[in-house]
Amino acid sequence: MNEQLLAAAKAVKKTKAFLNKVSSTQKEQALFAIADALENNTDVILAANALDVAAAKDRGISASLIDRLSLTAARIADMAKGAREVALLPDPIGEVTGMTTRPNGLQIGKVRVPMGVIGIIYEARPNVTVDAAALCLKSGNATLLRGGKEAINSNKAIIKVMQEALVSADFPADCVRLVEDTSHETAEEMMRLNGYVDVLIPRGGKRLIESVVKNATLPVIETGTGNCHIYVDATADLAMATEIIVNAKAQRPGVCNAAETLLVHEAVYQKFLPMAYGALSEKGVSFRACEKALPLMPGATPATEEDWETEYLDYILAVRVVSDLDAAICHINQYNTGHSEAIVTNDYSNARRFHAEIDAAAVYVNASTRFTDGGCFGKGAEIGISTQKLHARGPMGLEELTTIKYIIFGNGQIR
């Protein structure tokens, strides 16, 4: 076991008792202190970030990754704004639900409490450091963060600023700790910190999720990959369907709730595909099409089995003509990753069947999959989108970072 990792985990664990007792007001003040400190230390953070960006450029890292890594004064101000928004969200801790009096007079209620220590493993974006820590803090949790090696200087600077702000608000600095060793070995050790970390949330791509599933002995909330579909039914409003597929594919293709495959009922594909093709081509989308769709989509390449499985995160769309709703549901339930799925239809029964039979976190009728997001769902913020069924499914806000305990009031009851 990496000694620095263990020392960090022990230090974070020690703050649980403090965070369990702290008031909403105190948490709010700490988050405002963090936001102010981030803005006041913009220069320090930008200087550290410049080191990361220069190193990334030296290593010839892709432009899109460098964009995700790069901070500006405006991005730091956004991080501060985010922390202030989280500060003002309702505190989920302490809510008592379902309190009943049992026949023997025992009063039994469920109270919402923090998880304890939340471990987060993420990649190159330094803003995650603030976002994740703020949500964990607001929900009464201590945080052990392990960001990608590309952002190590930025993350160290940000954590230092946050810890100083915490101390200024009379919080233990160790409520938030960074794992400074960014090796894969240490990440894997972090996945096995049973007894120190209560829940692990990986935020990243397919490879990170696979490593977590394979290596973690901690309870995990999987987030992430979205192989999302738009199914255009026989009765769809085709203008609406065109708007939805353009939005779902091309408004922001690099995110997990973007669509990757278009399924079209065979009764309307000859009319619909040229419409979709035109609108999507204008946005720079290229196509992988099934045999039937191919002739209607000049320049498209034939789709293979692999295309149905792929989350492109790019201006590429797989297209398949299906014989009916059953075939669409069957395709989606075979290939989807449990994220977001949409039908465009005007058929009442088909809309109901799609809602009932599709196995995914968010199932849409006549709307873009792009809405699967904590903000759009009214949660105020999100720490990620769960694609698993245990504990949390879909966008995770503050409530999903908590657990419950039963509190029981008696007057001498025995069994």
Place this chain on the structure above:
Amino acid sequence: MNEQLLAAAKAVKKTKAFLNKVSSTQKEQALFAIADALENNTDVILAANALDVAAAKDRGISASLIDRLSLTAARIADMAKGAREVALLPDPIGEVTGMTTRPNGLQIGKVRVPMGVIGIIYEARPNVTVDAAALCLKSGNATLLRGGKEAINSNKAIIKVMQEALVSADFPADCVRLVEDTSHETAEEMMRLNGYVDVLIPRGGKRLIESVVKNATLPVIETGTGNCHIYVDATADLAMATEIIVNAKAQRPGVCNAAETLLVHEAVYQKFLPMAYGALSEKGVSFRACEKALPLMPGATPATEEDWETEYLDYILAVRVVSDLDAAICHINQYNTGHSEAIVTNDYSNARRFHAEIDAAAVYVNASTRFTDGGCFGKGAEIGISTQKLHARGPMGLEELTTIKYIIFGNGQIR
């Protein structure tokens, strides 16, 4: 991968679509059919059970395990009664909660849906086969069961009866399947059936839970071990405290919600310990006592560090005198297993602090820990008691065997 295991898992998975659509009425009928079939096939089940009991006796297995393994006509009738009770519980599936209309007109609601396939690894008690399958079926889940080798003949007979009953009720037989290979290797393979099993619930002792934590790649709900404490505070009603510790320790010592350690405030130990000692001795309890308690408890052996950590599940009680509430909370949060903890007190602030600061699934004031149970908590039945924080904590009823999905109604919304 064991081929029989994989074949069983595939067969069970195929029934998910059926179970996802089945009505409450149909599930009720299937459970009644199972109950009737169990009673009608009592002789067949008893004959199979006799083989298991004879084999267990040949292997010189302990009397208590043979008791858990043994079936009688009355116990089979109890299993049938349990299935009928589960049949009549409210169906958790399909409940829509928190449906809101967002500013853009999207209606977003959370609907309660089955997990899918639930895997259960358990030990020698054949009644678990029926109890677990009934709860899973009622909550719309398919079940893959792997019982202990001691009960293999009983389990095969019970599963055959249940499957015939399912078919008679127009359900696929494979809604419930038994893993017939009872080797540890196959159990470990079952813990890694990602893509087939949605959640794994181990029901058993410390060793099983440790194996699951180490080997499982599936999402797991840990159940089980309970190192529970009763803390008698300075202001406790000592007669009430005596009743509570006698009940928590001796009413049924072999269960996870029984107490293992008694903590006593130093202001009352000299008066209280003789009372507790007398009442507990009458029930056959022996003691492991700290230095201060030792002189008051004739025949007690000195307690060691190991005693604070031990779940005896027996007529043995560890006893420690503590200086105050802080010391009691500190002891409990260090040694407890997140199950059930109780304070006996008449001090308002101390009761509140105990509720707030103890980290466990169920925290009691002035009642026995023995109430941590699905039935006592008003859940109608339980599949186990979760000692983890993710997804479910405390007694798990039907609701804890479900997940949610978001259903979204739009009319063309894009982002």
